Amino acid sequence: MRSCSWIPAFAGTTIAFACAFSAQAGIKVEKYAEGVYVAVRTEPPGLMFDANVVFLVNDEDVVVVDANLTPSSAKESIAALRAITKRPVRYLVNTHWHIDHVGGNATWREAYPGIEFIAHTSAREDMLKTGETNRKAFLEGGGGFAKQLREKVQKGENFAGKALTEEEREAYLADATLVESYLREGPAIEAVLPTLAIDGRFVLRRGERVIDIRHLGAGHTAADLVVHLPNEGILIAGDLVVFPVPLVGSTSYPSAYAATLGRLLELKPKLIVPGHGPILRKDDHVWTTMRMLEALASQVGAAVARGETLEQARRSVHLEKYRATLVGESPQRELIFRSYVLQPGIEAAYNEAKGKKP
Template sequence: MEGRWVEVADRVLVRRYAELDLSVGLVVGDGGCLVVDTRGDERQGAELLAEIRRVTRDPWTVAITHSHFDHSFGTRPFLGRPVWAHEGCRADLVENGDRARDEWSRYYRDLGRADIAGDIARTEIVPPDHLVTDRTRLVVGGRPIVLAHLGRGHSGNDLVVHVPDAGVTFAGDLVENGAPPAYEDAYPLEWPATVAALLDLIDSLDPPGGGPGGPGGAVVVPGHGDPAGRAFVVAQHAEISALAGLCERVAAGLLSPSDAVRLSPYPEETTRIALGRVGHR
């Protein structure tokens, strides 16, 4: 999907980027549109806005799925219109945004990507100005939108964006396709319950007859990787539940970390990071 929009349901578009295999979204209505995530720096955000303007000239509303740089640092070009996110997203950007900007700029510089490093370093971090605590319902361009914080998982401020009339859910990094879930900032013992709540949301808010393709045809857009269906989320829920169980056994002294690595559905690095996150508040 690099460089072009793909319509995954009626006027619901996904745009993919090779850098970090990132997916962003656009929901087009009548007289308004919803932008899901703004990419990783101010220049990337401006590029995204230019591409949105090729699709629609209507005013936008923004929803940020979580505070990590690749989803939220491109917000400044979108100022002047509402920017929605979980309240913890704002708190994290205010408290830790400058540090994250420095860390990611240094990361790309060490990779030899001075262009990306410079773009991140020059970015002004803009916190959201409309906050969700639990669940908020919007109407954007005549289309109903549900913003829901279902619990902690990939981060402490994950927000899912559901488009009921299309059967599409933007899951952020609660779901990841093509790579193991990222646990660096995660809550591994809570993540399974959050994804279970995501499945309940999909089931409860899908239009009659299901999403695209009929019953069970809901589309789930991960923060990274190809759009998928409900079955993919069920399979990933089983994997993160298995890893959560291993984390609990290690924390209780019933299993060694090396045995957890051997039994894990994910690679060693992912598993050890998850083990190290147990107990974080």
């Protein structure tokens, strides 16, 4: 879950546990290599998120990547994993500290006592400070957002005051359902902190499998980890990569983000697991995201050098080329682009150019 205004201005083998989208969504579990399974969330792209979860089933144990938003969605992933294997989960990697990736930590710990949680060294402080502040704000403001979403669906009107498309209707309902789920469960969610903190690189060897956990640099947050499976050619990217629209957000570092994606591309993955969205077998979306971030950082940096205020800088930024590629004709994708790139993303780039932390 990222800071966002409450009133917004693919291939694989399905092997177990599927739930198609109705008013509620779930997961679709797909196998991509021997012992490598991804529980892909089935919500349509929206403003509210739950995370894709990866199961690495090894000879004697399991390594999981990311923990879901709520206890209920974590239990859904745990049930899917237990349908695959009875082996214990030894490690769970939190790719970063946002609640949609760590909210299920306590549920995983309850299901697998002795589990170790791996995260970046700064994640502990982020979870306790910014994460807790964002959690409280969400619990206070989320109810109004969910109500507004359902009212928009009832009226058949989008946030721009135009007729609601079917794509928007499904997204609004999915967003409302996720918000309401978190409002029910969020107050009781325990912040489970990392037991193993890494700063640069940590390699696990589980039988023949090499699990290379890296911090490639700041990006979506300062604490983003990726999990590289070099033998399989698979990269688990967390929210450094999100499809269809990148989530830049208020806790991002756009200039560093672009450089981090460059290092990610140097790993030459054959398959990328994004934090949200379907599996990517091509890297063109990552290249587009990187080029957009470079343009964003460059234009905002130039605005800062000219002495412009944040609001002046907003008017100086022109990302139409990238908007066209990422958004197309979709009003729903346009809403996401505006809510995560043009609003908090520009502010994040402005703060970064001025040397301020998010």
